[in-house]
Every structure is written in structure tokens, then in C-alpha cells.
Amino acid sequence: MTATLVEAPATDAAPAAATPVPVARAYRFELVKQFSPWRTRLLILACWIGPALFVLAVSKQSNLPSDTLFGRWMHATGWAGPLMLLGFCGTWGLPLLTSLVAGDVFAAEDRLGTWRHLLVAVRSHRRIFAAKALASLTVILLLVAGLVASGIAGALIAVGNKPLIGIDGHTLAPGDAAGKVLLAWACALAPTLALAAIGLLGSVALGRSPMGLLLPVVVGLTMQSAQMLPLPVPVRLALPGYAFIAWNGLFAEPQQLSPLLIGVAVSLAWAIVATALAYLLFLRRDFTNLTNDGAGRKALTLGALPLAGVLAASIAIIAVSSGATGSGIDQDKVQRSLATAFGHLYRLQEQQLHRPAVTEAQLRTTASCAKSEGLTAQEGPGNDWRCTVTWHIPGVAITGQAIYQLDVTANGRYIADGDGPKEVNGYFLVQTPDGTAPNPLWQFDGNVDLLPSH
Incomplete structure (x- = not known):
């Protein structure tokens, strides 16, 4: 008995290439x-x-x-x-x-x-x-x-x-x-x-x-x-x-x-x-x-x-x-930011006390700030900023003033801590006709834009 080798038919087809998974x-x-x-x-x-x-x-x-x-x-x-x-x-x-x-x-x-x-x-x-x-x-x-x-x-x-x-x-x-x-x-x-x-x-x-x-x-x-x-x-x-x-x-x-x-x-x-x-x-x-x-x-x-x-x-x-240089925190920016925040929050306090509404234009709020009592450069972060906020109450000849201690961080955020008078920002509660409520002017956050204002 003899074995016969059967040759497979020739083909020109190349093996299929492996296709990557989608x-x-x-x-x-x-x-x-x-x-x-x-x-x-x-x-x-x-x-x-x-x-x-x-x-x-x-x-x-x-x-x-x-x-x-x-x-x-x-x-x-x-x-x-x-x-x-x-x-x-x-x-x-x-x-x-x-x-x-x-x-x-x-x-x-x-x-x-x-x-x-x-x-x-x-x-x-x-x-x-x-x-x-x-x-x-x-x-x-x-x-x-x-x-x-x-x-x-x-x-x-x-x-x-x-x-x-x-x-x-x-x-x-x-x-x-x-x-x-x-x-x-x-x-x-x-x-x-x-x-x-x-x-x-x-x-x-x-x-x-x-x-x-x-x-x-x-x-x-x-x-x-x-x-x-x-x-x-x-x-x-x-x-x-x-x-x-x-x-x-x-x-x-x-x-x-x-x-x-x-x-x-x-x-x-x-x-x-x-x-x-x-x-x-x-x-x-x-x-x-x-x-x-x-x-x-x-x-x-x-x-x-x-x-x-x-x-x-x-x-x-x-x-x-x-065009930004330095820390981006200077006296003028701190004063403008604090005056703006105080004006907004003063109106909120007036609403709590059920007093007649005032506008920020009527208040004409300004702030005067000094770092290290003016003994160093008036710029940069630090907890040694001391500010006096001044505002005008419509119909009253007396000008209001409030003191704040500011802790300004390097990224421009600051915490303003009220330092009197007590009736405005010297206590964390305020007496309203509805009872006691948190005083928005006692302590609040603010932010200084580090980029130059144009």
C-alpha cells in the first residue's frame, strides 16, 4: 500500500491582514x-x-x-x-x-x-x-x-x-x-x-x-x-x-x-x-x-x-x-474694592433694619487704607492693612466712619474685620425689628483684581 501526497491547489490570495479593533x-x-x-x-x-x-x-x-x-x-x-x-x-x-x-x-x-x-x-x-x-x-x-x-x-x-x-x-x-x-x-x-x-x-x-x-x-x-x-x-x-x-x-x-x-x-x-x-x-x-x-x-x-x-x-x-508686574495688590485697588463691598453691604444692613432704601450714589462711599501704618511700601499682601471707610447718609449732615483690619492674601482675596463703631461693624449681630440677625458689615470677604485696570 502506497501513500499518495495530494498537493493543495495553488492560490494567489494573500492571508487577510489583522484589522485593529474599533x-x-x-x-x-x-x-x-x-x-x-x-x-x-x-x-x-x-x-x-x-x-x-x-x-x-x-x-x-x-x-x-x-x-x-x-x-x-x-x-x-x-x-x-x-x-x-x-x-x-x-x-x-x-x-x-x-x-x-x-x-x-x-x-x-x-x-x-x-x-x-x-x-x-x-x-x-x-x-x-x-x-x-x-x-x-x-x-x-x-x-x-x-x-x-x-x-x-x-x-x-x-x-x-x-x-x-x-x-x-x-x-x-x-x-x-x-x-x-x-x-x-x-x-x-x-x-x-x-x-x-x-x-x-x-x-x-x-x-x-x-x-x-x-x-x-x-x-x-x-x-x-x-x-x-x-x-x-x-x-x-x-x-x-x-x-x-x-x-x-x-x-x-x-x-x-x-x-x-x-x-x-x-x-x-x-x-x-x-x-x-x-x-x-x-x-x-x-x-x-x-x-x-x-x-x-x-x-x-x-x-x-x-x-x-x-x-x-x-x-x-x-x-x-x-502689563502686570509685582504682586498686583496696591493701595488704590484695596481702597476701591473695600469701598465697593462696604457700599453693597451697608445697603443690605439698612434693609435688615427696615430703614429707607439708599443708593450707592447717595452713600458716596470711600476708603482710606494704609499698610503697616504707612511705614512700608503701600502694596502687597499682609495682615497689616488698616482702613477707614467713610460714607454719607442722605439727609444727615454727619459723615459716617468705620474702621477695618484687612488680611490680604497673595492671591488677592482679603477678609475685612470690623473694628467699630459697634452700631455699624463692631459686633457680629445686629438688632433688627424682627430680632437679632448676622451683621453683614462685621466681617466680610473681598477680592482685589490682580491685573491692571484699563
């Missing part, structure tokens, strides 16, 4: 991976429930967080709660969320050793990066939406939909306050995206190293700490974290929009550059070497140096375009 399918797969860990589910639950409980608890306390912007108004309106929450999240909450989500999206594959399986399944480095970046962005937006919705709901339930007192003392109607609160949170998304992009960069460049996970937190806290230093205005505005505090300009009249727009633009520039750097590092990574879990030393040249270049370019552009 981005949409890879994105859905990455979303499933993002929501699978208990950590992500716990974060979502905390962001959608925690702020409401926190605001409800703070609103019921007798001692309010008066050192936090809008914290002193939490008994007066429900719109103060989400703004107080935004101030806290800009310093701690949002950098931490970006670290836990974006800072771990690539490093998780290194820890689990699943890069080869993922590359075989998707067959495209570019699509893997796009899917992971989009999935991280989706989770971050969901977490931020939970913070906003929960904070607003809890504050409105606790206090109600009432008018909000702005940063300079003017009153915002509930509808106007609602729109500006949402806009303030929307503006805070820009520095959040910048930190998320830095998280992607750290996750790609540093691999399994814990520093990649902590990078957004470290950068965020460093930028917020820098805002407390006496930096020149162009340097301050060129840091992407400035947008976390520049939103308070929305609640002034007129609105201080220029610093906010600069902060948002700088943050978006950082987000774009950091994402591009992460993308380039990811494409250049060697996945065939199992011991290589990141870019290592390349992170210094391909990551940190370009971002330093963005910072230097931002400083130069802001300095030339705005």
Missing part, C-alpha cells in the same frame, strides 16, 4: 475595566452622596467655616454650599480624583502584566491610548458631575433657594446665582483636565512606580501652595491651578473675567501638551521587554522639560499682553 469597542472595554474595581464604585458613590451629607452637616452647625470663601453665608442661602465645596475640591478633592483615575489607567496594565494580551486583542497602540484616555475622561466627568449635583441638592434642601451675596457684597438673585455656580464648576474643569493629563503622562512614563499615581496630587498641591507665596502676577496666572481660585471673579460686579479666562486658557494648554507627551511616550515604548514598565529617564526630557517650556511661554505672554 476605538468604540476598545472604549467600551476600558469603561468596563474602569468600573469593575471596588475603588471606582466607592468613588462614584462618595461623589454622588458625600457632598450632600457634608453640606447638610455644615449648614446645621452654629459655627460656619468663615475662613472659606462663601462659607460665612451658608446659613443665608443654598448657593453658598456648592461654592464652599468647590474651594475645598480645588485644593484637595479634584487632584486626588484625577490621581486615582487617570494616574493609574496605564500603570494598572504594568502591575497586572496584561500589556501583551491587550496589544494582541486591540492590535493598535493609538487606539489603546485613545480608549484609555477617553475612559478616564468619562469617569472623571462623572465624578465631577456627582460633586456638583450632590452639593447643590444638599445645600438647597438644607437652606433653600435664596439670594446669594457676591464677593464684593452685591446681591445675586437665585437664578443668577445658580447660573454662576454652574459656570464656576465648569471653569474648574479646565485645571482638572490639566491634572488628569499630567496623570496620564505619569502613568505612561513611570509605570508601576507609585510616583506615577501620586503625580497629579503632588502637582496640584504644589500649585496651590505656590498661590500662597508672593509671586509676580504673570507667574501666578501662568500656573494651571490658578483657575481653581479665579472663579471667584464671577461673583464680583463688574465681573473679573480676565484672570479667569487666562487661567482657563493656561490649564487647557497644559492639558493638551501633557496628553500629547503621554501619547508620544506611549507610542515609543518597548512592549517586548517585560522588564521595561515605563519611560524612565525619558520622562525628564520628554515630559518635564516641555511642560516647563509651556510655563515659561505662558509667563512671557501674560507679562507682555497684560
Whole structure:
């Protein structure tokens, strides 16, 4: 018995090329991976429930967080709660969320050793990066939406939909306050995206190293700490974290929009550059070497140096375009800001006392301020500003005067502490026909626009 070799028929057809998985399918797969860990589910639950409980608890306390912007108004309106929450999240909450989500999206594959399986399944480095970046962005937006919705709901339930007192003392109607609160949170998304992009960069460049996970937190806290230093205005505005505090300009009249727009633009520039750097590092990574879990030393040249270049370019552009120099805080700005805030709040006090309404034109409020009793340069931050506010009451020949001690921070925010007379600003309560009420002139917040006025 003989065996016969049967030759297969010849064919000119080439084997079919492997087709990469569509981005949409890879994105859905990455979303499933993002929501699978208990950590992500716990974060979502905390962001959608925690702020409401926190605001409800703070609103019921007798001692309010008066050192936090809008914290002193939490008994007066429900719109103060989400703004107080935004101030806290800009310093701690949002950098931490970006670290836990974006800072771990690539490093998780290194820890689990699943890069080869993922590359075989998707067959495209570019699509893997796009899917992971989009999935991280989706989770971050969901977490931020939970913070906003929960904070607003809890504050409105606790206090109600009432008018909000702005940063300079003017009153915002509930509808106007609602729109500006949402806009303030929307503006805070820009520095959040910048930190998320830095998280992607750290996750790609540093691999399994814990520093990649902590990078957004470290950068965020460093930028917020820098805002407390006496930096020149162009340097301050060129840091992407400035947008976390520049939103308070929305609640002034007129609105201080220029610093906010600069902060948002700088943050978006950082987000774009950091994402591009992460993308380039990811494409250049060697996945065939199992011991290589990141870019290592390349992170210094391909990551940190370009971002330093963005910072230097931002400083130069802001300095030339705005003409800002020094601290941006001078005697004239402090006096104008204090006089404006006092005029607004004096009218509010008159309403509490059921006195005839007066206009700010009738009050003709002015302020005279001196730093360190005039012994030093009359500019810059410090708690040694002492001011005398003067106003005129219609129909009364006597001119009113009130004393204030000002603590002006390096970022332009100040707290004005009343120092008499007692009937005006020397006591935290005021006697009204309806009983005692918080005295709006006793202690209040204000803000100095750091950019030159044109």
C-alpha cells in the first residue's frame, strides 16, 4: 500500500491582514475595566452622596467655616454650599480624583502584566491610548458631575433657594446665582483636565512606580501652595491651578473675567501638551521587554522639560499682553474694592433694619487704607492693612466712619474685620425689628483684581 501526497491547489490570495479593533469597542472595554474595581464604585458613590451629607452637616452647625470663601453665608442661602465645596475640591478633592483615575489607567496594565494580551486583542497602540484616555475622561466627568449635583441638592434642601451675596457684597438673585455656580464648576474643569493629563503622562512614563499615581496630587498641591507665596502676577496666572481660585471673579460686579479666562486658557494648554507627551511616550515604548514598565529617564526630557517650556511661554505672554508686574495688590485697588463691598453691604444692613432704601450714589462711599501704618511700601499682601471707610447718609449732615483690619492674601482675596463703631461693624449681630440677625458689615470677604485696570 502506497501513500499518495495530494498537493493543495495553488492560490494567489494573500492571508487577510489583522484589522485593529474599533476605538468604540476598545472604549467600551476600558469603561468596563474602569468600573469593575471596588475603588471606582466607592468613588462614584462618595461623589454622588458625600457632598450632600457634608453640606447638610455644615449648614446645621452654629459655627460656619468663615475662613472659606462663601462659607460665612451658608446659613443665608443654598448657593453658598456648592461654592464652599468647590474651594475645598480645588485644593484637595479634584487632584486626588484625577490621581486615582487617570494616574493609574496605564500603570494598572504594568502591575497586572496584561500589556501583551491587550496589544494582541486591540492590535493598535493609538487606539489603546485613545480608549484609555477617553475612559478616564468619562469617569472623571462623572465624578465631577456627582460633586456638583450632590452639593447643590444638599445645600438647597438644607437652606433653600435664596439670594446669594457676591464677593464684593452685591446681591445675586437665585437664578443668577445658580447660573454662576454652574459656570464656576465648569471653569474648574479646565485645571482638572490639566491634572488628569499630567496623570496620564505619569502613568505612561513611570509605570508601576507609585510616583506615577501620586503625580497629579503632588502637582496640584504644589500649585496651590505656590498661590500662597508672593509671586509676580504673570507667574501666578501662568500656573494651571490658578483657575481653581479665579472663579471667584464671577461673583464680583463688574465681573473679573480676565484672570479667569487666562487661567482657563493656561490649564487647557497644559492639558493638551501633557496628553500629547503621554501619547508620544506611549507610542515609543518597548512592549517586548517585560522588564521595561515605563519611560524612565525619558520622562525628564520628554515630559518635564516641555511642560516647563509651556510655563515659561505662558509667563512671557501674560507679562507682555497684560502689563502686570509685582504682586498686583496696591493701595488704590484695596481702597476701591473695600469701598465697593462696604457700599453693597451697608445697603443690605439698612434693609435688615427696615430703614429707607439708599443708593450707592447717595452713600458716596470711600476708603482710606494704609499698610503697616504707612511705614512700608503701600502694596502687597499682609495682615497689616488698616482702613477707614467713610460714607454719607442722605439727609444727615454727619459723615459716617468705620474702621477695618484687612488680611490680604497673595492671591488677592482679603477678609475685612470690623473694628467699630459697634452700631455699624463692631459686633457680629445686629438688632433688627424682627430680632437679632448676622451683621453683614462685621466681617466680610473681598477680592482685589490682580491685573491692571484699563
